[in-house]
Amino acid sequence: MLSIENLSAGYNGKKVLHDISLKVPQGSVIALIGPNGSGKTTLIRAISGILNPESGKMFYNDQDLTKISIQERSKLIAVVPQVRNLPPAFSVYEVVALGRTPYLNWFGITSGPDHEIVNQCMAQVDLLEMADRNIAELSGGEQQRVMLARALAQQTPVLVMDEPTSHLDLQYQVSFLKSVHRLAHPSQEEIQQGNEPRAALVAIHDLNLLANFADQVALMVEGRLVKLGSPAEVLQPEILSGVYHLPLTTLQDPKTGHFAVLPR
Incomplete structure (x- = not known):
């Protein structure tokens, strides 16, 4: 915890x-x-x-x-920051593999299990087909998925x-x-x-x-x-309206229990 x-x-x-x-x-x-x-x-x-x-x-x-x-x-602790600092010359695979850095030996060499973990994490966020692409070629959304995969690779x-x-x-x-x-x-x-x-x-x-x-x-x-x-306890109109300085209302799906927060 x-x-x-x-x-x-x-x-x-x-x-x-x-x-x-x-x-x-x-x-x-x-x-x-x-x-x-x-x-x-x-x-x-x-x-x-x-x-x-x-x-x-x-x-x-x-x-x-x-x-x-x-x-x-x-x-x-693995962190996905708001600001992306990605090495422009790296491939998608190489960036995700950086998540394994805390576990590498003094020579910084990845092993078979490391490669398997990296591939699993890329698959989890639908990046396998982009593994060999240069990170600088990707859109902002695609780069964000790379950051997510890198965090998952830290396990x-x-x-x-x-x-x-x-x-x-x-x-x-x-x-x-x-x-x-x-x-x-x-x-x-x-x-x-x-x-x-x-x-x-x-x-x-x-x-x-x-x-x-x-x-x-x-x-x-x-x-x-x-x-x-x-x-359900926090997403209350009287709480959110005061915090966000906007009149808000909430709707709850009777089947799923999920909430929708909407401006009045």
Whole structure:
């Protein structure tokens, strides 16, 4: 389980996060929502190790994330950032294979099992046919799928994602979020094959999509976690209208229980 305790962080002396406490258990997907500037990306940067917190603690089970190396943290947490930094001369396969970096020996040589894992992750986001293409030739949406595959190739117990579906067509948004849900909720057969339930924290803007895959929703406003609960508990018109400064209403599908958030 990923545990965040009383975390505060910021930039150049200006505090952005204020005493954030959040637990992301194995076998769950938590959607992180909030207006622009609410601190979602800053929280993800702190979890990933890019930003050092001013105070507070972060743990994976009993391991203090602030006291282990970046390499060891990369075996526990895979991050899909909002900004893509992709080496332009690399092929799709080579970029996805970077996800195996924490496990390589001193010579940086990938093995047979590494190649198999990379191919499986590319297949999961429909990239196998693009494996040999140069990353610079791809569209923004295709490059985002490469980033997703690279994170999956790390095979970490925790996935942290900052707007992972922002450049994807709707079919790939739904397909990927279903994949994230399946990683957190593997079938009994998948568990027997060694696929343990993962913990996933996903920052997302689309309030309608999150209701289809998230177990819980964490709502951030001005650097504070103001509400945590099920989609039904958080996606309430009186809560969202005040946060987003827009009159909103919600509709619920009586068959699936999924919510749609609409402007009035």
